[in-house]
Amino acid sequence: MTKYKGISMALVVAMMMAAAGCSGGSSAESETQAQTQTSAPETETEAAESETESETQAAALPEGQMYSFLTGEVIDSTVGMQRPVAIMINNIEEATPQQCGTSQADILYEAVVEGGITRLMAVFQDTSKIERVGSVRSARHNYIDFANNFDAIYCHYGQSIYATDRIAQDGIKTVSEYVGSAYFQDNTYSAPHHIFASGETLEAGIAEIGEERNLPDNYESCFVFNTEDVEPDYGTIANTVAIPFTYSQPTLDYDEATGLYSKTQYGAPHVDANNGEQLTFKNILIQYAQYEDIVGGSGCQDITLDGEGDAIYITDGKAINVTWKRADKNDQTRYYTEDGQQLSMNPGKTYIAVVPLDFNITLSE
Numbered sequence: 426m427t428k429y430k431g432i433s434m435a436l437v438v439a440m441m442m443a444a445a446g447c448s449g450g451s452s453a454e455s456e457t458q459a460q461t462q463t464s465a466p467e468t469e470t471e472a473a474e475s476e477t478e479s480e481t482q483a484a485a486l487p488e489g490q491m492y493s494f495l496t497g498e499v500i501d502s503t504v505g506m507q508r509p510v511a512i513m514i515n516n517i518e519e520a521t522p523q524q525c526g527t528s529q530a531d532i533l534y535e536a537v538v539e540g541g542i543t544r545l546m547a548v549f550q551d552t553s554k555i556e557r558v559g560s561v562r563s564a565r566h567n568y569i570d571f572a573n574n575f576d577a578i579y580c581h582y583g584q585s586i587y588a589t590d591r592i593a594q595d596g597i598k599t600v601s602e603y604v605g606s607a608y609f610q611d612n613t614y615s616a617p618h619h620i621f622a623s624g625e626t627l628e629a630g631i632a633e634i635g636e637e638r639n640l641p642d643n644y645e646s647c648f649v650f651n652t653e654d655v656e657p658d659y660g661t662i663a664n665t666v667a668i669p670f671t672y673s674q675p676t677l678d679y680d681e682a683t684g685l686y687s688k689t690q691y692g693a694p695h696v697d698a699n700n701g702e703q704l705t706f707k708n709i710l711i712q713y714a715q716y717e718d719i720v721g722g723s724g725c726q727d728i729t730l731d732g733e734g735d736a737i738y739i740t741d742g743k744a745i746n747v748t749w750k751r752a753d754k755n756d757q758t759r760y761y762t763e764d765g766q767q768l769s770m771n772p773g774k775t776y777i778a779v780v781p782l783d784f785n786i787t788l789s790e
Contacts, residue, residue: 489502494648496772497650497652504550506640506644507550507638507639510552512549512580514527514544515561516535516690521690521691523559525697526699528699529554529558530547530548530774531549532776533775534778535675539725541672542671544562546571548577557621558621560618561608561622562620569595574757576644578631580630581599581601582602582608604634606633607633608626608630647759648770648775650769653772654741655771656743659743659745661745662744663744665677665679666709666711666788667787667789669785675689679741679742684707685705686705688703688704689703705774708738708776709778711736711739711778712780713734714780714782715782716782730754730758733751745762746763747760
């Protein structure tokens with residue numbers, strides 16, 4: 426069992442560069458495996474002008490298909506070029522029996538909102554797969570940054586005053602509780618754990634606010650993916666990953682037969698009420714960030730998400746040190762390996778835990 430804290434490679438690299446008088450950037454190394462396309466499909470003319478490996482890979486796909494910006498898996502281009510939706514999900518223990526839709530999410534974020542309580546944000550590329558999702562809860566300003574990583578349409582029911590200010594300052598159109606077509610109540614459950622949505626109602630809500638539905642033609646993803654599964658050739662054994670969030674206490678257990686991590690929380694399997702399935706992920710990203718109590722904010726947290734910091738990437742039973750970087754709120758968060766290259770992840774779903782700097786992540790064989 427290993428108590429694991431990522432080494433601050435960003436600091437080490439910065440010191441080395443300063444000592445050497447470098448202006449930044451390491452020499453590119455030859456790729457050992459193909460990577461999927463991380464920008465929008467190019468026109469025939471543009472493709473002819475550039476013969477990169479990733480473009481050749483993309484051109485080999487059947488017409489009308491592309492690699493997903495969220496998972497690296499092959500999907501229909503009409504779906505892949507739509508903006509994802511990012512939905513705030515209640516994650517207190519009382520609300521877990523009715524928690525649903527999460528097993529269909531392409532990306533699942535978890536971070537602390539206040540008083541040690543975490544909230545989830547589920548990111549979906551294809552709303553037609555959302556039978557029912559919820560219970561839907563209020564916006565938090567930090568999660569707006571998470572959604573912006575993918576140019577996702579942010580969906581929430583209620584908002585903190587800090588989220589309200591951020592939405593107003595940035596002029597963001599969100600699918601909120603004021604968008605009547607987007608949500609419905611299930612009075613089987615008590616408030617505030619009784620608000621849900623479906624793919625159909627969310628699409629109605631997006632249409633109601635008049636938000637742009639498609640990604641720009643020149644969109645570039647913050648993720649890079651391998652075209653096939655590649656087991657890291659170094660790293661710490663990580664068959665079980667334990668994250669010490671105060672209440673949810675999530676663990677993720679690796680199944681060698683499926684190549685996936687199964688998530689538990691509150692001492693039980695983390696299950697989607699829609700189908701009874703336990704949540705599974707191909708990739709885990711643990712991002713260390715500075716948390717601070719907002720003065721007078723009743724325990725609400727402000728997370729520093731600009732700049733750079735340490736992270737851990739976990740897949741196929743191994744964990745490796747990586748770093749994250751984001752210039753400002755208009756930028757995307759990207760992850761880098763110790764040699765300065767952008768992290769190339771395995772195709773599949775990703776769980777991202779944004780944790781305080783003093784968290785010790787336990788990795789077990």
